[in-house]
Amino acid sequence: MDIFEHFRDVVTAAIANLVSRGTLPQGIDTARVAVEPPRDPGHGDVTTNAAMVLAKPAGAKPRELAEAMCVELNAQEDIVIAEVAGPGFINLTVDPSVWPKVVAAVLNDGDDYGRSTAGQGVSINVEYVSANPTGPLHVGHCRGAVFGDALANLLAFSGYDVVREYYFNDAGSQVDVLAKSAFLRYREALGEDVGEIPSGLYPGDYLIPVGQVLADSYGSSLLEMSEDEWLPLVRRESVDLMMAAIRADLKSLNIEHDVFFSESALHGPGGPVETALADLQARGLVYEGRLPPPKGQLPEDWEDREQTLFKATEFGDDVDRTVIKSDGAYTYFAADVAYFKSKYDRKFQEMVYVLGADHGGYVKRLQAVAEAISGGQAKAVVRLCQLVKLFRGGEPVRMSKRAGDFVTLRELINEVGPDVIRFIMLFRKNDAPLDFDFEKVTEQTRENPVFYVQYAHARICSVFRNAAEMGLIPDSEHVTLTNCDLNLLQDGGEIAIIKRIAEFSRVIHGAAAAHEPHRVAFYMYELASALHAQWNRGKELPQLRFIDEKETDVTAARLALCRAVRYVLANGLGILGVVPLKEMR
RNA sequence: GGCCCCGUAGCUCAGUUGGAUAGAGCACCAGAUUCCUAAUCUGGGGGUCGCAGGUUCGAAUCCUGCCGGGGUCACCA
Numbered sequence: 001m002d003i004f005e006h007f008r009d010v011v012t013a014a015i016a017n018l019v020s021r022g023t024l025p026q027g028i029d030t031a032r033v034a035v036e037p038p039r040d041p042g043h044g045d046v047t048t049n050a051a052m053v054l055a056k057p058a059g060a061k062p063r064e065l066a067e068a069m070c071v072e073l074n075a076q077e078d079i080v081i082a083e084v085a086g087p088g089f090i091n092l093t094v095d096p097s098v099w100p101k102v103v104a105a106v107l108n109d110g111d112d113y114g115r116s117t118a119g120q121g122v123s124i125n126v127e128y129v130s131a132n133p134t135g136p137l138h139v140g141h142c143r144g145a146v147f148g149d150a151l152a153n154l155l156a157f158s159g160y161d162v163v164r165e166y167y168f169n170d171a172g173s174q175v176d177v178l179a180k181s182a183f184l185r186y187r188e189a190l191g192e193d194v195g196e197i198p199s200g201l202y203p204g205d206y207l208i209p210v211g212q213v214l215a216d217s218y219g220s221s222l223l224e225m226s227e228d229e230w231l232p233l234v235r236r237e238s239v240d241l242m243m244a245a246i247r248a249d250l251k252s253l254n255i256e257h258d259v260f261f262s263e264s265a266l267h268g269p270g271g272p273v274e275t276a277l278a279d280l281q282a283r284g285l286v287y288e289g290r291l292p293p294p295k296g297q298l299p300e301d302w303e304d305r306e307q308t309l310f311k312a313t314e315f316g317d318d319v320d321r322t323v324i325k326s327d328g329a330y331t332y333f334a335a336d337v338a339y340f341k342s343k344y345d346r347k348f349q350e351m352v353y354v355l356g357a358d359h360g361g362y363v364k365r366l367q368a369v370a371e372a373i374s375g376g377q378a379k380a381v382v383r384l385c386q387l388v389k390l391f392r393g394g395e396p397v398r399m400s401k402r403a404g405d406f407v408t409l410r411e412l413i414n415e416v417g418p419d420v421i422r423f424i425m426l427f428r429k430n431d432a433p434l435d436f437d438f439e440k441v442t443e444q445t446r447e448n449p450v451f452y453v454q455y456a457h458a459r460i461c462s463v464f465r466n467a468a469e470m471g472l473i474p475d476s477e478h479v480t481l482t483n484c485d486l487n488l489l490q491d492g493g494e495i496a497i498i499k500r501i502a503e504f505s506r507v508i509h510g511a512a513a514a515h516e517p518h519r520v521a522f523y524m525y526e527l528a529s530a531l532h533a534q535w536n537r538g539k540e541l542p543q544l545r546f547i548d549e550k551e552t553d554v555t556a557a558r559l560a561l562c563r564a565v566r567y568v569l570a571n572g573l574g575i576l577g578v579v580p581l582k583e584m585r
Numbered sequence: 586g587g588c589c590c591c592g593u594a595g596c597u598c599a600g601u602u603g604g605a606u607a608g609a610g611c612a613c614c615a616g617a618u619u620c621c622u623a624a625u626c627u628g629g630g631g632g633u634c635g636c637a638g639g640u641u642c643g644a645a646u647c648c649u650g651c652c653g654g655g656g657u658c659a660c661c662a
Contacts, residue, residue: 036601039608049604052642062642086605087642132662172662291659307660318588318658325660332662360589361657384590387656428598431590433655435597444624447611455624466621503601510601522599525609536626539618547621584624 001105002505003098007046008035010079011090014072015050023068024058037503044083044091045098045499052088062088099498100486106501106564114504114571118512119160125343126152128354129250129257130167133242134178136206137249137409140356143385143434145409146425146577148354149255150517151383153575158512163348166257167339170239171264172332177201178242179235183222185211186234190220210241249409253418254577261342263335272338273330276373277323279341285311285372291319310337315368333365340369344378351378352515357386357431383515385430391437416442419578423450426521426576449525453569454581456528459535460566461582463546467559470549479563484556491544493534494561500530504568508575517576524572531565 018024038047051066066084073082080093106113128148131141156162181202188194189211197203222230266272280286308324323334363382370380390397428434464476511519538545546558570580
């Protein structure tokens with residue numbers, strides 16, 4: 001139940017009445033009419049700009065039109081009073097009987113409260129992480145991983161058909177470097193002293209176990225082979241092991257992809273890359289040509305050469321993009337084209353790419369590919385995540401590119417835990433930079449929003465435990481309150497909580513539409529705040545405490561309200577991928 | 586130089602896709618616990634929304650131009 005949707009219907013009906021009465025013209029566009037919670041509680045419970053938006057096309061004065069609408073709205077039984085305010089706002093004060101209905105609706109929907117069909121089953125592919133399998137995940141991957149996952153949760157909760165996808169590059173020259181590095185570790189595992197790892201290879205310790213696995217499964221047989229022979233074997237083995245490690249790390253962060261898509265599956269004779277390029281070729285979107293030199297400072301090694309280009313400029317990109325290099329090899333971008341086509345062939349209508357801010361330059365070309373391949377039928381939506389800067393007690397954590405001198409995701413998880421990582425990463429707009437301080441995020445204070453929100457949930461669970469002990473409810477885990485009188489929820493603080501709860505659907509809807517999961521995190525914080533406030537009012541005014549053994553009817557109603565808040569907190573945290581704790585000591 | 590993102594209280598950040606008197610937290614000041622978890626709450630001061638124009642009933646939000654900060658530019662992956 002979304003009361004704002006409900007009152008939107010009411011407002012729409014009032015508009016229809018005015019149309020039939022001739023006050024408003026036929027076919028007037030109501031798209032810009034907003035029915036929303038007012039920022040200022042003094043402006044009633046629900047507010048609409050309808051009169052101001054419609055005044056111009058109707059040739060009426062906003063306030064006069066508002067007056068006419070108020071006459072219609074005041075006839076509605078859900079509305080205590082509709083009044084004109086300011087330049088032509090209509091503020092609705094809702095009948096008090098609406099609030100208990102909100103609580104009842106939450107209890108009725110339970111784990112599904114807030115879930116909607118707004119997405120209408122539109123098929124969305126969310127691609128995130130997609131780190132190359134040449135090493136373990138590090139903090140640089142973390143934000144995109146969490147963001148992508150929460151976005152996927154959010155979209156699924158909102159009625160979209162979501163697939164979570166990971167694209168891994170197992171075809172490029174970097175993977176050869178990985179294999180060569182692993183081969184060195186393999187020789188080391190067989191007892192050879194390989195000395196310092198040569199520059200150009202990956203020196204990280206994480207390849208030592210890979211070498212050991214190779215030694216265990218191949219013995220010394222690889223040493224007998226030429227590089228052409230062992231390279232493919234070692235490459236595949238190394239990629240498999242790296243991907244297994246990456247998946248394990250992601251699992252620890254509560255992230256599981258549906259599809260792991262291998263780049264090498266795109267290549268080969270008659271493969272998707274060839275098909276996709278032939279497709280573009282057939283439509284005259286590929287040509288042999290030369291690119292203009294880059295603007296500004298000319299790179300030292302720049303040379304003007306003929307290559308095969310995709311007409312990206314026809315679709316809004318700044319320059320045409322190379323698909324086949326002058327040496328005849330495909331570019332990485334060619335694989336991107338084929339990969340998009342794969343997604344399109346799999347019937348996705350929207351392809352979300354979660355990328356780091358350093359990939360901002362890819363946005364236009366990806367959108368160009370989407371436009372060209374799908375003919376405008378599918379769209380590429382790119383969400384960029386800004387950099388995360390690590391701190392420890394206010395001091396920046398230095399990370400150089402030298403061996404092993406970067407903080408891995410594993411280390412981060414082990415130190416602060418998945419819930420803290422996820423919530424902090426999501427408690428900021430994705431395109432704003434984020435400072436992540438190891439010490440601050442694990443502090444158990446109000447300053448730390450993770451604990452603040454989780455504590456609200458735990459507090460409710462604590463109330464239930466106490467209520468169960470007192471025999472007011474049979475079981476703290478299965479709070480079923482079918483026969484309580486929710487009209488007993490009369491206190492202003494209680495109503496404030498209910499109003500907050502009533503906004504949940506609206507928040508989810510807006511967050512999903514904007515692809516902004518952080519809105520859910522901020523909402524969680526606000527709801528937690530409303531709960532903590534009411535809790536503390538019970539300290540000054542004992543009659544407002546959730547549990548009052550002498551007033552069992554009121555207690556039952558308040559426990560029902562707590563149960564509703566708990567559902568909303570749990571459902572919201574579920575979207576964020578954070579565990580709602582039942583106890584914090 | 587071209588393109589993208591950011592600029593809001595002393596600090597860190599929100600701002601419901603254009604709404605009414607711009608909001609939280611931290612910090613600062615003053616308070617609250619014999620009582621369901623004080624990991625909490627209540628009150629107070631604090632603003633030229635980077636600057637200047639434009640669009641309109643109405644702009645932190647949309648458009649243009651500047652200023653300042655970051656990212657990016659390829660036959661790399």
